[in-house]
Amino acid sequence: MKILIAEDDPVSRLALRSFLKKWGDEVIVAKDGEEATRLLLHKDGPKIAILDWMMPGADGVEICRRVRERAVEPYVYILILTSRDSPTDIIAALEAGADDYLAKPFVPAVLKARLLTGRRIARLQQELIEAREVLRAEATHDVLTGLWNRRAILNLLQQEISRAAREGSSLTVALADIDHFKNINDTYGHPAGDEVLREVSRRMQASIRTYDVLGRYGGEEFLLVFPGCKQQKAFGVAERVRKAVSSDVVELSGTEITVTLSMGVSVFNGAEDAAAMISRADETLYQAKGHGRNRVEMFAG
Amino acid sequence: LNPTESSTPPGTAGSDENLQRLLEECIFNEREFLRRFDSDMELIRELVAEYKLELPRVMGEIERAFAAGDAKGLEAGAHRLKGSVGNFAAAEALAATAKLEVLARSGDLDAAGTVLKDLRAHLERLNSKLVKYEGSK
Numbered sequence: 001m002k003i004l005i006a007e008d009d010p011v012s013r014l015a016l017r018s019f020l021k022k023w024g025d026e027v028i029v030a031k032d033g034e035e036a037t038r039l040l041l042h043k044d045g046p047k048i049a050i051l052d053w054m055m056p057g058a059d060g061v062e063i064c065r066r067v068r069e070r071a072v073e074p075y076v077y078i079l080i081l082t083s084r085d086s087p088t089d090i091i092a093a094l095e096a097g098a099d100d101y102l103a104k105p106f107v108p109a110v111l112k113a114r115l116l117t118g119r120r121i122a123r124l125q126q127e128l129i130e131a132r133e134v135l136r137a138e139a140t141h142d143v144l145t146g147l148w149n150r151r152a153i154l155n156l157l158q159q160e161i162s163r164a165a166r167e168g169s170s171l172t173v174a175l176a177d178i179d180h181f182k183n184i185n186d187t188y189g190h191p192a193g194d195e196v197l198r199e200v201s202r203r204m205q206a207s208i209r210t211y212d213v214l215g216r217y218g219g220e221e222f223l224l225v226f227p228g229c230k231q232q233k234a235f236g237v238a239e240r241v242r243k244a245v246s247s248d249v250v251e252l253s254g255t256e257i258t259v260t261l262s263m264g265v266s267v268f269n270g271a272e273d274a275a276a277m278i279s280r281a282d283e284t285l286y287q288a289k290g291h292g293r294n295r296v297e298m299f300a301g
Numbered sequence: 302l303n304p305t306e307s308s309t310p311p312g313t314a315g316s317d318e319n320l321q322r323l324l325e326e327c328i329f330n331e332r333e334f335l336r337r338f339d340s341d342m343e344l345i346r347e348l349v350a351e352y353k354l355e356l357p358r359v360m361g362e363i364e365r366a367f368a369a370g371d372a373k374g375l376e377a378g379a380h381r382l383k384g385s386v387g388n389f390a391a392a393e394a395l396a397a398t399a400k401l402e403v404l405a406r407s408g409d410l411d412a413a414g415t416v417l418k419d420l421r422a423h424l425e426r427l428n429s430k431l432v433k434y435e436g437s438k
Contacts, residue, residue: 009384011352018344054380083383083399105387105395108337 001119002026004046006036006063007081008055012104016050019108023115033058040067040076047074047122048115052104053082053093061096068097075125077118081106142216144194145201153215153223157274160213160227164268171268172234174224175281176204176241179260179293181220192252196259199250207244208237223278231267231298238263238296246294260294267299328423329430330390337390342434348388349434355385356424363401367410367417375413376405386424389431394423 003025007013013029020027028046030036034057039045049067051060058066060080067076080093080101093101099121100114140152148156157173164171178184178200185193197220204214204222217223224241226234242261249256264284266277280299288297326333338345359382366374383398397420404413 007384009381010355011348011385011388014348014351015338015344015388018341018347052384054377056377083380083387104384105337108339 001048001122002028002046003115004028004030004036004039004049004051006030006033006049006055006060007052008032009052012052012081012106015108016106016111019111023112032056033060033063037063037066041070041072045072046076047125048077048079048118050079050081050111051098053080053084053089061093061098064093064097074129075121077121079114079118145198145216147201147205147222148213148215150215150217153213153217153225154274156213156215157223157225157277160225161268161272161274161277163227165270168270169228170230172226172229172231172265173268173277173281174226174234174238174241174263174265174296175217175278175285176222176224176238176261176263177285177289178220178245179262179289184257184259188252188255188257192255192257195252196250196257200245200259200261203244204241207241212237223281231265234265234267235296235298238265242294242296262288262293263296264288265296265298327392328394328426330392331430333390337388345434346436349431352385352389352431353435356382356428359385360424363417366405367413370410372405372408372410372413375410376402379405386427389427391423391427394420394427397423 003020005013005016005020005027006029007016008031013031017027017029028039030039033055036049036051036055037058040049040063049063051063053060060078060082064078064080067078078098078100080098081104082089082093082101083104090101100117102111102114140149141147142149147153160171163169178196181193181196184196197216201214201216201222204224208214208224209226211227212229213225213227215223224238226237229237242263246258246260249258251257262285264281264287266280266284268277284297284299288295291297335345338348359378363375363378363382365371366378379398379402383395383402386394386398397416400416401413401420404410404416
């Protein structure tokens with residue numbers, strides 16, 4: 001595990017570093033409080049810190065306070081090394097956010113035992129964060145396609161609308177629908193339909209710009225958000241998406257399925273909400289279907 | 302007088318040796334020192350070498366702070382030296398650094414001067430014990 005040592009006495013620093021290395025840890029050394037604070041507040045900083053109480057710059061207790069104020073994540077387990085062992089000092093260190101303290105000169109075997117707790121807490125914290133991130137991804141992503149789900153893509157669109165209104169920038173959305181998707185399901189079965197949805201999603205995602213956003217809006221409907229995009233440019237990107245989907249058949253266990261997309265595009269008028277923009281894109285999509293499908297139509301408002 | 306007090310009871314020579322050993326351990330408790338560092342001679346030699354480098358630096362700071370009447374600097378130097386010396390199971394030197402730190406914190410530089418004198422002597426004794434751990438790896 002990556003462990004930070006902040007200790008101004010070189011002899012104690014060497015002793016600490018040697019033992020931690022012997023126990024298999026990766027050691028990062030700070031010679032004063034300022035350097036320790038900077039390292040601990042770094043995103044990929046150590047998750048366990050052994051801090052000397054008294055140091056030049058910020059002392060151990062001050063570092064605790066700074067780290068806790070910034071609520072660094074994942075949690076940093078802080079062990080204070082101190083020769084100050086009065087109840088008042090111990091309370092001050094724990095109240096500042098230290099997790100444990102150890103008397104100096106430290107006894108290596110005791111330090112090793114105390115670090116068991118630190119490692120356990122650091123590991124638990126990491127597992128909790130990973131579990132939360134999985135839940136977060138599940139809450140915002142469509143399970144089948146991996147794209148943003150309906151709620152997430154609507155939130156993202158609303159954010160882009162706010163930004164476009166604030167900055168006076170362009171914004172375009174496109175609503176896309178797989179043509180005759182019901183026939184695909186009826187002819188090849190639902191697992192094949194699912195595979196088509198996944199493949200279409202991959203092709204769409206690969207053909208948009210890095211700052212465009214794509215989400216699954218409904219069953220076989222997708223919403224694309226093109227920030228900073230004027231009408232003509234948006235039409236070009238939408239055409240690219242349409243072609244990316246229809247240019248090649250989708251192959252499923254030897255069966256070739258032709259898939260096409262119809263798309264309706266609407267441009268932000270400077271004063272409307274997400275629902276209004278989508279409603280106009282939907283109207284336009286309806287026209288694209290009416291005009292023969294496998295085409296992109298612009299809203300003529 | 303109790304006649305037994307003036308006679309030499311059996312085992313006195315041993316008691317003297319014990320006392321001598323205890324006094325020596327106050328200067329440097331070698332057993333404790335070796336146990337603390339798992340008798341890892343490579344690490345021990347490195348620690349002693351680092352201490353030998355650090356000692357003149359920190360003692361220089363302490364002496365300068367004392368001469369300048371800088372109680373805060375004296376306290377900081379004493380604290381750092383206490384950390385170094387603490388690694389060597391050297392009770393006397395450690396106690397002297399702790400005393401010096403406390404006296405400096407309280408601003409009592411006269412008393413600090415006396416302790417500083419003791420500290421120099423304790424360090425000299427400790428250093429003579431550490432000589433055997435110096436040298437090439």
